[in-house]
Amino acid sequence: MSSLKIPSRVTIIDIADRAGVSKSTVSLVISGSPLVKAETRRRVEAVVDELGYVYNRGAANLRTARSDIVGMVINDLTNPFFAELAVGIEGALQGSDYIPVIANTGENLARQAQVFRTMREHNAAGVILCPAGGTDNVALKEITSVGIPIVLAMRRVAGAAASAVVPNNRDGAARAVEHLARLGHRNLAFLGGVAAMSAFAERSGGFADGIARAGLVLSPDAIIEAPPTKAGGAAAMNHALSLPLKPTAALCFNDIVAIGAVHALSRHGLEAGVDFAIVGFDDIAEAAQMSPPLTTIAVDATRLGERAARMLLRQIEIGVPRVETYIGEARLIVRESCGAKRGGRGN
Amino acid sequence: MSSLKIPSRVTIIDIADRAGVSKSTVSLVISGSPLVKAETRRRVEAVVDELGYVYNRGAANLRTARSDIVGMVINDLTNPFFAELAVGIEGALQGSDYIPVIANTGENLARQAQVFRTMREHNAAGVILCPAGGTDNVALKEITSVGIPIVLAMRRVAGAAASAVVPNNRDGAARAVEHLARLGHRNLAFLGGVAAMSAFAERSGGFADGIARAGLVLSPDAIIEAPPTKAGGAAAMNHALSLPLKPTAALCFNDIVAIGAVHALSRHGLEAGVDFAIVGFDDIAEAAQMSPPLTTIAVDATRLGERAARMLLRQIEIGVPRVETYIGEARLIVRESCGAKRGGRGN
DNA sequence: CTGAAAGCGCTTACAG
DNA sequence: CTGAAAGCGCTTACAG
Numbered sequence: 001m002s003s004l005k006i007p008s009r010v011t012i013i014d015i016a017d018r019a020g021v022s023k024s025t026v027s028l029v030i031s032g033s034p035l036v037k038a039e040t041r042r043r044v045e046a047v048v049d050e051l052g053y054v055y056n057r058g059a060a061n062l063r064t065a066r067s068d069i070v071g072m073v074i075n076d077l078t079n080p081f082f083a084e085l086a087v088g089i090e091g092a093l094q095g096s097d098y099i100p101v102i103a104n105t106g107e108n109l110a111r112q113a114q115v116f117r118t119m120r121e122h123n124a125a126g127v128i129l130c131p132a133g134g135t136d137n138v139a140l141k142e143i144t145s146v147g148i149p150i151v152l153a154m155r156r157v158a159g160a161a162a163s164a165v166v167p168n169n170r171d172g173a174a175r176a177v178e179h180l181a182r183l184g185h186r187n188l189a190f191l192g193g194v195a196a197m198s199a200f201a202e203r204s205g206g207f208a209d210g211i212a213r214a215g216l217v218l219s220p221d222a223i224i225e226a227p228p229t230k231a232g233g234a235a236a237m238n239h240a241l242s243l244p245l246k247p248t249a250a251l252c253f254n255d256i257v258a259i260g261a262v263h264a265l266s267r268h269g270l271e272a273g274v275d276f277a278i279v280g281f282d283d284i285a286e287a288a289q290m291s292p293p294l295t296t297i298a299v300d301a302t303r304l305g306e307r308a309a310r311m312l313l314r315q316i317e318i319g320v321p322r323v324e325t326y327i328g329e330a331r332l333i334v335r336e337s338c339g340a341k342r343g344g345r346g347n
Numbered sequence: 348m349s350s351l352k353i354p355s356r357v358t359i360i361d362i363a364d365r366a367g368v369s370k371s372t373v374s375l376v377i378s379g380s381p382l383v384k385a386e387t388r389r390r391v392e393a394v395v396d397e398l399g400y401v402y403n404r405g406a407a408n409l410r411t412a413r414s415d416i417v418g419m420v421i422n423d424l425t426n427p428f429f430a431e432l433a434v435g436i437e438g439a440l441q442g443s444d445y446i447p448v449i450a451n452t453g454e455n456l457a458r459q460a461q462v463f464r465t466m467r468e469h470n471a472a473g474v475i476l477c478p479a480g481g482t483d484n485v486a487l488k489e490i491t492s493v494g495i496p497i498v499l500a501m502r503r504v505a506g507a508a509a510s511a512v513v514p515n516n517r518d519g520a521a522r523a524v525e526h527l528a529r530l531g532h533r534n535l536a537f538l539g540g541v542a543a544m545s546a547f548a549e550r551s552g553g554f555a556d557g558i559a560r561a562g563l564v565l566s567p568d569a570i571i572e573a574p575p576t577k578a579g580g581a582a583a584m585n586h587a588l589s590l591p592l593k594p595t596a597a598l599c600f601n602d603i604v605a606i607g608a609v610h611a612l613s614r615h616g617l618e619a620g621v622d623f624a625i626v627g628f629d630d631i632a633e634a635a636q637m638s639p640p641l642t643t644i645a646v647d648a649t650r651l652g653e654r655a656a657r658m659l660l661r662q663i664e665i666g667v668p669r670v671e672t673y674i675g676e677a678r679l680i681v682r683e684s685c686g687a688k689r690g691g692r693g694n
Numbered sequence: 695c696t697g698a699a700a701g702c703g704c705t706t707a708c709a710g
Numbered sequence: 711c712t713g714a715a716a717g718c719g720c721t722t723a724c725a726g
C-alpha cells in the first residue's frame with residue numbers, strides 16, 4: 001500500500017530553475033524555436049525529461065487566445081450512419097493539432113443550443129455540425145457570428161451561408177428510381193423522413209426527378225412522411241399498402257426506415273425482393289447483413305466525415321470565414337431487396 | 348455583404364467597468380455566490396446580457412487547476428458495440444459539468460499512449476478507457492500516477508488496480524453453453540477473440556465452465572483464437588469445420604465474429620440455425636436484423652457506458668482514488684441462429 | 695457586501 | 711541567443 005503521492009504539476013518555471021535558464025527560453029525550446037542554441041536546447045530537454053514535464057495546453061490556449069478544441073455535434077449518434085460519420089471525423093483529426101469534443105443532440109434543438117454555448121465557453125476553434133431537424137439560420141449565428149468556422153455535415157440549413165459536406169442525395173434517389181423502373185415497376189412510393197430535414201427535400205426531390213425521367217407520373221400520395229426510424233418505416237409501409245393504387249416498390253428515406261418497411265411487409269405476408277421491391281439509403285453496415293440484403297444508395301459516411309474534418313481544418317487555418325460545399329457521391333448498391341437478383345418482380 | 352465584425356471577447360473586466368463594480372464582484376455573480384447583494388447582482392446580470400458575455404472556461408480552469416474535460420478513449424469505434432457504449436457515456440455526461448473528448452485508438456497501443464499524453468496536457472478531470480488489446484498496467488500509470496481517475500469499460504487490464512465496468516462475461520458465456528447443451532449439442536467450439544483481451548479470457552473461461560457444468564468434455568482444440576472481426580470469425584469457423592471431431596455448435600467471441608462465422612458456414616453450404624448452431628455475444632443492433640436472427644448474449648452497452656460515466660463522475664467528486672467494480676448482467680437472447688426456434692439440430 | 699491584489703502556466707514582443 | 715516583463719481571463723483569500 002504505497003500512498004500514492006500526487007506531485008503538483010511541473011511547470012516551465014521548474015524547468016527553467018533546474019536548467020539555469022529563463023522560462024522564456026524553456027518556452028522557446030518547447031515550441032521548437034530555431035533561435036535556441038543547440039547546447040541550451042539539449043540541457044533544457046534533459047531537464048524536461050528528468051522532471052517529467054507535461055505541457056499545459058489550457059494555459060497556452062489562454063495566452064494565445066486560441067483553442068485546440070473542435071466541436072463534433074451530432075444529431076443522432078445511435079444511428080450507425082452518424083456513428084460512422086463521427087469515426088471519419090475523429091480519424092481525420094488525428095495527427096492534427098485539434099481534439100474533438102463530442103455531443104449528441106438527439107435531434108433536440110434546446111440541447112443543441114446548450115451545446116453551442118458550451119462550445120463558445122471553450123472557445124472552440126471550429127465546429128462540425130450534423131444539425132438537429134429544424135435547425136435554422138439564426139441558431140447557427142451563436143457560432144458563426146463570433147467567427148468560429150462551422151461545417152455542416154449530411155444536412156444543410158435553409159438559408160444559411162455555411163460550408164457543408166453532403167452526399168448527392170438528389171442524384172442518388174433519382175438513380176434508385178430509374179433502377180426500379182428498369183425492373184418494371186410503374187407505381188412507386190417514397191417512404192419516411194420529415195420535411196424539416198434538408199435530406200428529405202433532396203431525396204424526395206430526386207425521387208420525383210427519377211419518376212419524371214422514367215416517364216411515369218408522380219402520384220400525389222406517393223410521398224409518405226414518417227419519422228426516420230424503424231417504427232416510422234413500418235408505419236409508412238402500412239400506409240402505402242392501404243393506398244387505392246398500391247405501389248409495388250418503394251425508395252426509403254434511409255436504411256433504418258427500410259428495415260422498418262421490410263418488417264411491415266412481412267407482417268402483411270409479403271417478402272421484400274419478391275413481392276415488393278425495397279431500396280434504402282445510406283448503406284449502413286446492417287444493410288448487407290439483413291434479410292434480404294438491402295439494395296441501397298451508398299453515401300460513405302466515414303469518407304464524408306473525413307471530408308468535413310479536413311474542410312474545417314482548412315478553414316481554421318486560413319482564419320477567414322469562407323463558404324465551401326462538397327458533394328459526395330451516392331452509389332446504387334444492388335443487393336436483393338429490390339428483386340433485381342431474382343429477375344424483377346416476383347408476381 | 349455586411350463585413351462581419353468579430354468582436355474581441357467580452358471579459359469580466361468589461362462587465363465590471365460597465366456595471367461600476369469590481370471584477371471580483373462580477374466573478375461572484377457569475378458563480379452564483381449568495382454574498383452579492385440582490386440589487387448589485389441584478390445590475391451585473393443586466394450588463395452580462397447587454398454585452399453578450401460568455402464565460403471563459405479555459406481561464407477558470409487554469410486558475411482553479413481543474414478541468415472539465417473527460418477523456419473517452421475507445422479501442423474500436425467502428426464496432427457498433429463500442430459506439431453504443433460511447434453513446435451511453437455521452438448521455439450520462441450531459442447535465443454534468445464535464446464534456447467528453449473522444450479518441451478512437453483502433454486497438455493501437457502507440458496511439459493510445461499518445462492519447463493519454465494529450466489527456467494529461469489537457470489536465471483531464473478523468474478518463475473512461477476501453478483499453479486497446481495488450482494494454483498493461485504500466486501504460487495506465489501515465490494517467491493514474493498523477494491522480495487522474497480512470498474507469499475501465501468492457502475490458503480489464505491484468506494486474507491493474509483500476510475501477511472497471513464490465514459485463515458478466517463468464518456467466519453469460521456459461522449460460523450460452525448450457526442452452527446449446529440443452530438443445531442436444533455435445534461438441535461445441537468457441538470462436539474468435541485473442542488472448543490479449545481480458546474479455547477473451549472471461550468469455551472462453553465461461554465457455555469452459557458451461558462445458559463442465561453440462562458434463563461434457565472440453566476438447567483442447569475447441570477454443571479457436573482469431574481477430575474479433577468478420578474475417579476472423581470466418582477463418583475460425585473454417586478451422587472448426589476442418590477439425591477431426593467437427594463441432595455442431597459454436598459460441599462466438601462477439602456478434603461481429605458470429606456474422607463472419609455465419610458467412611463461412613453458408614460458403615460451406617451450411618445454414619446457421621439449421622445445420623449448425625451459432626450464438627454471438629453483445630447483442631448489437633445488427634444481431635436482430637441479420638439472417639437468421641442471431642441468438643446472442645446481450646450486455647447492454649449503452650447502460651454500461653452510463654454506469655462507467657457515473658462511476659467516473661463520483662470518483663472525480665470524491666477526489667481520492669478508489670477502486671470499484673460494476674458487473675453488468677449478460678442475458679441470453681434466443682433467436683434463430685441457435686436452432687432453438689426450429690426444434691434443435693436440423694440434421 | 696465589495697474591492698485590491700496575487701497568481702494559475704503559458705507566450706511574445708522587446709532589449710540587450 | 712537569452713532574459714525581464716506584461717498579460718491572457720479568470721478565482722480566491724484577505725481587508726475593510
